[in-house]
Amino acid sequence: MKLLSATELRSNVTTALRAGLLAGFAALLAGCRTFSPDGGMSPVVGFIGQALNKDVVAVRSPEDDLWARGAVESLLKRPLTADAAVQVALLSNRGLQADYNELGISEAVMIANSRPPVPTFSISNVSTPLELDIERQIVVAILGLITQPARTKIAADRFTQAQLKAAWATLRVAAEARRAYYRAVAARETVSALTRFKEAAEATAKLAKQLGETGALNELDQARQQVFYADLTAQVATAQRQAMVEREQLVRVMGLWGYDLNFTLPAALPRLPGKPRTLSRVEQEAMDRRVDLQIALFEVEALAKSFGLTRKTRFINVLDASGISKTQKDKGDGPSVDGGGFSIEFQVPIFDFGRPRVRQAEQRYMQAVNLLAEKAVNARSEAREAYRSYRATYDIAAHFQREVLPLRQIIFDQSKLQANAMLIDVFALLTEARERIAANVNSIDAKRNFWLAYTELGASVLGGGNASPEFGGMVAADAGAAQEN
Structure with a gap:
């Protein structure tokens, strides 16, 4: 050769x-x-x-x-x-x-x-x-x-x-646009309600002044009527300022300017749904559909690949890996641990780490899995919390609509009849009027709170709430790390 x-x-x-x-x-x-x-x-x-x-x-x-x-x-x-x-x-x-x-x-x-x-x-x-x-x-x-x-x-x-x-x-x-919308409409509805009460109080105050000039109404009752009207005037001004603030917040999130600012809001919030949503599968929906969990899952996978950990061997339930998975059954409005029902799952791949020299990569990967498990647990908790808030606000708003407002109207009507018959004085009638106004405003607030809770429930299932997921916090995706193995 x-x-x-x-x-x-x-x-x-x-x-x-x-x-x-x-x-x-x-x-x-x-x-x-x-x-x-x-x-x-x-x-x-x-x-x-x-x-x-x-x-x-x-x-x-x-x-x-x-x-x-x-x-x-x-x-x-x-x-x-x-x-x-x-x-x-x-x-x-x-x-x-x-x-x-x-x-x-x-x-x-x-x-x-x-x-x-x-x-x-x-x-x-x-x-x-x-x-x-x-x-x-x-x-x-x-x-x-x-x-x-x-x-x-x-x-x-x-x-x-x-x-x-x-x-x-x-x-x-x-979610921000929906929250801003419900707040803006509720503020507008509050202004409308207070304005109606103010107009009625103005007419009553003018009548009291005329009766006072004829001597049919004493000076104390005249003053009470006038201060009642003055208080309502201040409340209307405050409500109008708040309505302006809420509308501008809606304008910002919708990204409007110029001629687009002339849009019209409805006079009142939508009616409550006939039946509230149930808790069934809310937690599982959060596991399956929350975008922040999917982002964290890709963080884990990208971290593994960045260290050359590319051979998937099996899948595990991330909640099982952290020792916190439970089988639950939905009963009524809340889950109970009884060994039956549906299982909450959120799976991530386990990688084969190979040689001892990648021990650091293994620990970092498992750290990411544990952080992902924490996110999953928090997501389940947030879904349950959002649902309970949704259900509580629904019950409160429905209670105002079915019980409080009708009873307040009956009390006010009967008080007017008694005042006309000289059975009660003007002070008692004004007290009932103030309580009726407060009940109406509280009813609007309760309805607004329900629709905000409705928005939060959707955000807890899909993501997009106030808390921002951490993007790019785990992975150093460089060629050197990828080349190490």
Whole structure:
């Protein structure tokens, strides 16, 4: 066998490396990702359409803006409903559009990471052979190719997580718009109620003044009528200021300005539902549908992949892993532990960690699993808490409608009859009038609280409440970590 010289050996190795590098680049180019037509919005659109039955759009062209503007203007021509307010916010809120821009940035990062390293060429006046310089450049390119699959998977996970984040942001804006709507309408209804009482008190005060001039009503009763009217005037002014504040908060979350500010709110809140919702499967729905839990799940998976932990062996219930899973059966308005019924589950993959040198990665991964379990437990608790608040506010608001207001009206009517018959004095009649006004205002507040609790219950099941999930807090998705194993 003929022995090769050092120069021939370097030449053959260089040729082989070139061929391998070209083949690797060809394979990677074949697997390169391309930009999606909608910038990754399809999952967000599908999820929001299913969960809220609303349209969402990332405004990235004049055509998108024209369509969104047309839809908003059409909705604002009619008296605004809660669903219409949510839809307007999803189309006009610029902060939400900024979240969709973040999704586009994440897709660009994913596309960049799916492509092979860009070859570099340099010419330098050195005394070493040119082949040696080429060999050094090939080694650098090979290192980039080695880490390419891991970096691609991590970037893809990050893009999926960004889609979930965009969905969570959409749910958050929808919940904010619904809360602001109910507060604004309740404030307007309060102003209307107090204004009606003020008009009646004004007429009574004028009559008392006329009776006082004729001597039929003493000065003390005249003063009581006048102060009653003055108090109501102050209450109306306060309610009007609060209504203005609530309306502006609704304007901000809907992202309106200019001529769009002339939208009309209804005179009163919607009626209570005929029957309240039951607790059945509220907890399981939260496990299955909450976006923040799905985001945390992708955090765990991306963390595992970033350390090269890519072989899934089995699935576990994250609540079982933390020793806190229980089988529960729904009875009436609350769950009871009795060994039967339905099981609450939230599964995550367990990875094979392999060699002892990845012990740190194993502990970090299990730390993430435990944090995810904590989120799952909190989600279940929040769902139960939101339901109990929803049910309590429903019962209170219904009690005002069925019992308190009718009885207050009867008492006031009978008091007027007795006052006309001179059986009670003006002071007693005014006391009853004040209590009737307070009952009406409290009834409006109770109805508003119910619809706010209704909104919170939806947020506890789907996500998008006040608490923001932690995005990107666990994973250091770099090539070095991915290359470690």
